[in-house]
Amino acid sequence: MELELVTLTGSKLHETVYEVMLPTPEGEISIFPSHEALVTLAVPGVVTVRHDKGDSDDRLEFFAISGGVVEIDQKRVRILVDEAEHGDDIIEAESQAALERALQQRDNASDQVELEKAHQLVDRHKVRLQVANLRRRHRRQ
Numbered sequence: 001m002e003l004e005l006v007t008l009t010g011s012k013l014h015e016t017v018y019e020v021m022l023p024t025p026e027g028e029i030s031i032f033p034s035h036e037a038l039v040t041l042a043v044p045g046v047v048t049v050r051h052d053k054g055d056s057d058d059r060l061e062f063f064a065i066s067g068g069v070v071e072i073d074q075k076r077v078r079i080l081v082d083e084a085e086h087g088d089d090i091i092e093a094e095s096q097a098a099l100e101r102a103l104q105q106r107d108n109a110s111d112q113v114e115l116e117k118a119h120q121l122v123d124r125h126k127v128r129l130q131v132a133n134l135r136r137r138h139r140r141q
Helices: 092-107 112-140
Strands: 002-007 010-016 019-024 027-031 038-042 045-050 061-065 068-072 076-081 084-086
Touching: 010 084, 019 076, 045 112, 061 112, 092 112
Parallel strands: 002 076
Antiparallel strands: 002 010, 019 027, 019 038, 019 045, 038 068, 045 061, 061 084, 068 076
């Protein structure tokens, strides 16, 4: 099936894949070829891609995404998000430092707007760290 991962800055991925796992408000779902048609929301989290049916877990590809919209039909998965970062592009130490800054910003927020912005940053950096950790774990196997 065809996978399109599209951000505000353009296409991040447009390939033929076997399986896509993605976060939705109801939980993570896996999509395989001939999946039933579906339109759903994507929540901030990890998109996992298996390119071929026989690929082992060490060949999985990971993306950290912000929330968005997912359109699925029997031949295509289209994920439209504000941001998506490939696991190879995430530097774990930088993400950890950014998370700590976001947590401080959250703790020092003086109004609801600052608090909401800080929560979004915390969520973003937690997802980035999750992707970096998954990438590191699967590459060692």
